[in-house]
Amino acid sequence: MDLSTLITPGTLFFFMLAAVTLVSALGVALAPNILYSAFSLLGTLGGVAGLYLLLGADFVGIVQVLVYVGGILVLILFAVLLTNKLGELKLNNLSTGLMVGAPAAVALLALIVKGVTTTAWPLTEEATAPTTARLGDSFLREHLLPFELVSLVLLMALVGAMVIARRAAKEEGRSVPEESHDRLVG
Amino acid sequence: MENLTAVVQTTHHFPWLFLIPLFPLLGSAINGLLGKKLQDRFGKQAPHTIAIGAMVAAATVAIISFANLLRLDASERTLLDVVFPMIHVGAFRVDMAFALDPLSGMMALIITLIGTGIHVYSTGYMADEPSYWRFFCYLNLFVFSMLLLVLGDSMIIMFFGWEGVGLCSYLLIGFWYKEKKNATAGMKAFVVNRVGDWGFVTGAFLLFWGLGGGWSQMPGQSGQYVRDLPKTDEQVRALDDQVSGAHVDVKTVAEVEAPEAEKGEHGMLEAKAPHGHAGRRYAVPIGPTVSFRELRDQLAITHDGKRPLVDGGTLPITVTTERPGVAKASQQKMAQFEGLANKTVWGIPLVFLICLCFFIGATGKSAQLPLYIWLPDAMAGPTPVSALIHAATMVTAGVYMIARLNFLFVLSPGAMTIVACVGALTALFAATIGLFQYDIKKVLAYSTVSQLGFMFIGVGVGAYWAGVFHLLTHALFKACLFLGSGSVIHGMHHLTHHREHHAHGHGHGHDSHRDPRLVADPLDPQDMRNMGGLATLMPWTRKTYLIACWAIAGFPWAAGFFSKDEILWKAFSNGSTLVPGWLIWLVGLIAATFTAFYMFRSYYMTFYGRTPSAEHVEHVHESPKSITYVLWALAGLCLIVGPVLGFPALIGKLWHGEPVLETWLEPVTQFTKLTLVGERAWKELPAVEVAFMLLSIGVATLGWYVAKSLYFDLAASEARLLAWKSKYRGIHSLVFDKYRVDEVYAATVVQWFREFADLFAWIDTHVIDGAVNMMGTISKGVAWFNSAIDKYLVDGAVNFVADSVIFSGGRLRRLQTGRINQYLLGVTAGIVVIVLVAYLV
């Protein structure tokens, strides 16, 4: 078969997105600088969002962009910036045990690849229609319970994050001299 | 062989048995909760009055129960008291139930009576102890556990007591816990006993399983057992459904037309009636059980008077029920009934495994090779404790258990052989260690181990009554010996106390690095080399000690002779063990010779040997009456019990036939006669038995003579002794150091155990870590490269936000291993390994 007929736009898109995703993911794993890692993550998340669109999951793709890129990634960047003296970033993204971890990860990858490729998946007709409406429907019908449960999770996560992250007024007052002491010693 | 189909026994309800263990429990509870207050308020009488009161009450009930037992016909001598049902889940039924049969009745009497004596003795011995109440609390609790063990009607109740005595001995041995040595000894006893417990539990599990037991209310995939007989049509239908189901395996459902039957409890099998009740039919529960009685009866029935289960044929069971459907189905299933002995696990007969497991349990509790090591160390406890634990009760629990399970052990000649051989080896081994000890309590401890070995020979060769008889006589003479040694130590204590005071006054403490092999520590009240010539100072103690020595050495006018000789004779003449009987007999005979020697050695070293010094005369006195009375009581029993209960059949036949005790225990052990191979005919010749008896007396005399010639007058023989010692220094010190078994244990088992634990800790911290570190060196180079890039490229860009405070390099000095990465690495690697295992299997 002619190669040109095989290379459809879909194929091209897939390979481009896959490349972006994987390269960025490797960046997350191996970049020497935590900021590089964080921005690489942006690439991965975006690439995956694109793949969702390719798979006809438009709503999921948009949620990925909104929540992941707009929310989680920003949180991560905040955390990076809040916890680092940027001048010393080089110290802050060390890897340990790469020579043990990498073989283990590769071994697992090999197993999964072997498993996945040797399985006859029960394929069906591919559905590509826009799914947003159907998803909304499902959230209010068969998936109502998880939908409500997630609201509880988010509420408690909010409460919990507050409990953990807030500093009591007095504590704040105390921590300042402590820090300045550190400054003197350091 | 007489007609022995009548193994099935009736039981008589006797609702007061529970009082026997209850009284000590109450005493213990009162002393434990209120003892301190009572003692502060009313003085030391209060705790011991309560404790002794509880013991006397328990003993009284025990005697009354025993009297009730005596009144009954021999085949009906079982009193049963089901206090309340404890666990009733499917086939697994445990009641809080006590049974008093000839064996447990005898044990209960020993425990309560000797226990009472020891309580009385303790009032004198522990008089100076501040936490007097605590001691009596533990003592009562111990007696309670022991009674639970003995009277328990099922393995579970027995195990309660089994664990309870372990716990109490731990508490009692470590009574003076402020000395680290004692606490450690208590700990050792506890932990070693746990190894034995492992055997007990495993044995019980295997037995229940072997009988086809499942563990919950319903018939699962693994065998089932219907207890109640169906009554309504609906129930029958349900049962029929279930019987025809694929996984169902009904063992027995039968109905017996017998008014006496325990109706509604079990599937029943028919059995012929015992003697004297011809025509009556008894129902025998068949199926998995943990009750000793039910187990014994069904083993007896299923074997139908033949050597059992070897051929493994089907069972001739008649099922009578009005419901034909049930009868048919269950008869079908019963035809498939597999006997216990047909099962194998990994190719080994199950019965053998079960017996082996139980025997491991027994070696732990009864201090046999190789688990005896805790007992000599346990001498750290107060002497009454040694007497109670070592003489009367706890250590004999293993012997009792095997005697109780006689119907099981006789099914496996292999297990019997192991029991007998381990017993014989222990008897010899411990006796040789006893030869050279100087600590009087250590001598007695090793002698206990050795005597327990004799008992195991007895139960191992199938002479259950002889083993139990030796248990009884040993309880008497060893209690007497221990209490006698306690009396001596009590006296010596005043002397050493004085010396200690003296030494401190002159400012030189004793040398703790003294080699105990050569020189006695003058401050040790238990070292026999500090004694000598006490005969005149402690005359009563001496006399009772001598009587007990006669008993243990085996002179024909005291208790030990009758039991030990019977054991050795049975060992010689038995045909059940896989090794020839004469071999076991020979080992036992040598051990008996040594026994006579070391016991009289201790006697002469303590009471004779040299004339007492002025220091001795001044400080060592006869013990108070509470001690000597108990000694006399025990010594008296040592002289009486032997001839009365165990006069050899040979001579005894002249006036009353079989030995009293053998006849008495007959109902318990009669099942063994079904299976034991009889003695060969020529051994029945009276002349042979008499010859063996004379031989026993001969070796006892030999041991006594050598001991006397060496130790009666130490001044004369000391040079000779020293010469021998230096000539055979190697052997002597090896034996003196107890063959360095403790060291071997420390170097092997304990060490392996520790290293194994270390290994895990080490893997946890080092293996992964080490790999990481190795790679760290490599990655250092990479890091340097990275940092160079950062320094010149990144720094310039981001320095404008740099706040140079937060991250100070000083903080990094506190580097520790990055554990969380290791954890996650562990997850990854673990997943890979599990996937591979699961996939490749």
Place this chain on the structure above:
Amino acid sequence: MGGDLTIALDNVQSLRYFAPELILSVGILAILVADLVVGKPDRKRSFGVAAVSLAIALVATLATMDGRARGLFGGLIARDPFTDFFKVLFIVTSALVGVAALRSRDAIEYRPGELQDKESGEFYALLLTSTIGMFLMAAATDLLMAFLSLELVSILSYILAGFKRRDRKSSEASLKYVIYGGVAAGVMLYGMSLLYGISGSTNLSTIYQAVAASRSTLVLVIAVVLCMAGFGYKIASVPFHMWCPDVYEGAPTPVTAFFAVGPKAAGFALLLRFFNGAIPEQIHTDLFANSPWPLVLGLIAAATMTLGNLAAIGQSNIKRLLAYSSIAHAGYLLLGLCSFSADGQRAILLYLVTYLFMNLGAFLVVLAMSDAGLGEEIADYRGLGMRAKFPALVMAICLFSLTGLPPFAGFFGKFYLFAALIAKGGSLNVALALIGILNSAVSLYYYARILRAMYFDKPASEAPIVAAPIHAWNMGAMAVATLGMWIAWTPLVGWVNASMAQWYPRAQTIVTAALR
């Protein structure tokens, strides 16, 4: 044997059977709102609301319990005797932990005049939410619900572990927990996605068929093992146990006590559902006869108990020691699963009940003692037998029970676990049982270290330590339950059998027809 799970109830019909969860949700809101509206945060008030809602939830559970199995919300979760068993277990756990936290200075900041009771509202709200999460874990019959409820419990656990935010150990525990938990959840999700791919459904019973039927397709093996990473992390089994000692040591003691019992039991509930499928009628344990899972689970169980017990030997911190002990107990509990027999699975439920009391009892003593100012090292417990008689006694009882000595509850629990294996037979099962028994013999060694410290070592000071009355009552209850459980053993077994009846229904027919 009627379960109308196949006729799943719709959303509105389900609400009636969802009452316990709804009541707890109301309780959560009430606690949080009360802190804002009624006035300053108050520990007693929050506890009161929590206790009342737990009590009502318990009543609601018992009232709507009719021994039948139903699928709620279109089959996402189930309401069946199995769920009800765990619901009662969780309510009891949460109530006990709630009572313990009432006086604990460890869980909620307690500095007189300063920050008193500030976070109590949040604490109790989190506790109640965790309870809901555990309810749903036990009830989940769909991968989605399994994931969400497990995540809910996990997220709340991270917060609870870090509740002492001024304490660096607590923060560190929380960090380790969140990282480890996040990874475990991610790994589990990946496994779930593969299961979804294999079966085309997220429903557990459909998936169960795939798991059980296909022997060992590589992808299935991978999927199940990855899922087990998630469950294994919740129950702290090797090799997913590493977070456990650190988190147990660092977390506030009442929270540790909660972790050691509640989420662990929930993890087992999920595991049991996973390997039993969700629909009663379709159970055939023989499906596992030739699969690798008995062996794999057996190896994991053996490794878990052995590692837990051996690593516990060297510990000096008592919470850490108990953490390793709880790892070991996860191993014992897993033994009940790997035989894939009715007896074994029932034994798990039985053991969870005994474990609830004995383990909570031990932790309560640690809690009461640290409240009274005692340290958490074993060395601090020297001479406790003289300084604090009652707590030491409770500790001794609980430790004996954990070891498995009769007549304490733990003995019966272990007995059933090991017995189930031996009853099932086969060399693997018998070997596992022997390893288990040997392990429990070894475990005495380190429990006895605490006992020795308490009763045989010289105390650093003779001053008596007084436990707060509420702790004393709590401890007393645990000790009595541990000591006297055998009295109620027969009904307990009956309850457990009824709870498992949907998978192993014969129990019921025999109980009702043949026996009574």
Place this chain on the structure above:
Amino acid sequence: MSAILTIGLNHYLLLSAALFAIGLLTVATRRNAVAVLMGVELILNAAALNFVAFSHYVEGTVGGQVFAVFIIVMAAAEAAIALAIVLSIFRHFKSIDANDTSTLRE
């Protein structure tokens, strides 16, 4: 060649497998807590991608997509908590390096 170029289920599965492995590599080797959390996000993305792909190719309806949405939402909740904890850790240890923050050990 055509098998490679005709995009099918396996393409997505292999991609997600790679993503999963890289995620595991990240969490197992990164010492920085935030970096480890990024690795967790990679793993979650791999799982979500699988769900969407199976939803598309196997189930044919939106079940897997619902799952993916829930994964994203839970990831957000978890990230919020995790980062709060990271900040709290940073206050205590002045570092979020896993090596510095391990006082809890044998």
